[in-house]
Amino acid sequence: MHHASIPAIGAAAAWREAARQFLAAGVPPDQIHWGGIGSAPHLFADLERPRGTGAVTVPRSFIAMAETVVWHRDPERFARLYGFLWRLRGAPHLMTDRGDADLARLRGMEKNVHRCQHKMKAFVRFREIGAPDAPRRSFAAWFEPTHHTVEPTAGFFARRFGDMDWRIVTPDITAVFANGAVSFQAGQARPDLPEDASEQLWITYFRNIFNPARLKVAAMQSEMPRKYWKNLPEAASIPELIAQAPARARAMAEAAPTLPPARMAQVQAQLAGCTSAWDGPQDGLPAAIDACTRCPLHRSATQAVKGEGPLDAALMIVGEQPGDHEDLQGRPFVGPAGQVFDQVAGQVGLRRDQAYVTNAVKHFKFQPRGKRRIHQRPDSGEISQCRWWLDAELAQVKPRLVLAMGATAAESLTGRRGALMSRRGRVEHAPNGQPVLITLHPSYLLRLRDPQEREQATALFDDDLRTAADLLATHRN
Incomplete structure (x- = not known):
């Protein structure tokens, strides 16, 4: 049995040197008695340290942990560290094993020491x-x-x-x-320290920043445990402040102004502009969309592209945004993507003239490149601003089913972003409960260069439109 005395001052270096010697000599944990300075050695302890010649390799993460754990007050901390170090010799992966009970205990001790250091810096x-x-x-x-x-x-x-x-x-x-x-x-006994004239100023400041309306005693004591109060000059005021908190909070509420300051009118107007609840007359919606300036897209687009179709349609078809052709003509789905949709919809029995067709974003977003205008995907802010108009169209039409074509339409209608291929063909629901069938956007089919990939994607699009037709037919029956 070996004995190792670790002094109170310089404990980290002393334990590290002792552990290195024992590990190099191959001394197992059960053959070492660890103690602090002045502790009595084991009755049969060998006070002479072994001299090992073996190389000692220790993971850096263990060294960092040990440098903290040695300052824990647990008298078994040195033995626990060495016991885990002994296990690490042939299994360094244990430092990342969250299920290891020994490592979990050491990590908990490490956390406690860090917390104690934080309290020392604060108090x-x-x-x-x-x-x-x-x-x-x-x-x-x-x-x-x-x-x-x-x-x-x-x-x-x-x-x-x-x-x-x-x-x-x-x-x-x-x-x-x-x-x-x-x-x-x-260590020493508590010294007789003189009074500090500036403490009264600090106590006055502390009392004035104490907010009775936000008082949470349990949370406060978690951050400032009562064991530290006796050495904090401001702590003498805490019981009184806690006792007075309810009355002070009521007084603050009663003294609050009943009318908002003048500057709040502007703030309230801005908030109203962000509320997605258009409540104008039904026949005024197209003109309101034409005049929209809610986001910067209106600056470069030719015009806003409104939805079209019967206002009592059972199906609403929502795309991403107008393309180049739609921006010039002012109508949705009149370009190449619209032609692909018409072709596939005709094959499955979906009549476009019986559906309300619109877009999640009403203005064309593009990047100029020579004489061409290259489509740019709308961002979440632009989608959110245009949701105002999509909500108004949904409220007017009240469709039984919405067909969301593409990721932008899916995000606008459901509020969720995510991989489209894993969601297509499924019915999700908007926040108001509206059923939304998610599918690909026909422009995606046009972008596929490989004939086999385009054929496969077209088959998926065909399946989704058939699902939409079946759902509408089932609802009618």
């Missing part, structure tokens, strides 16, 4: 102890950390308060920063 309160005429100001603080976090956290305070001398006194270790250098001493 240490310095008070000035130096003479007024000293060349460097000097401060001291008393803190009671949950774990041994003074040494690994001292660097933060050295960087943060490098222009003054300070000491952080705890029951275990005292960190001293003097003339730009950090040193550590044994």
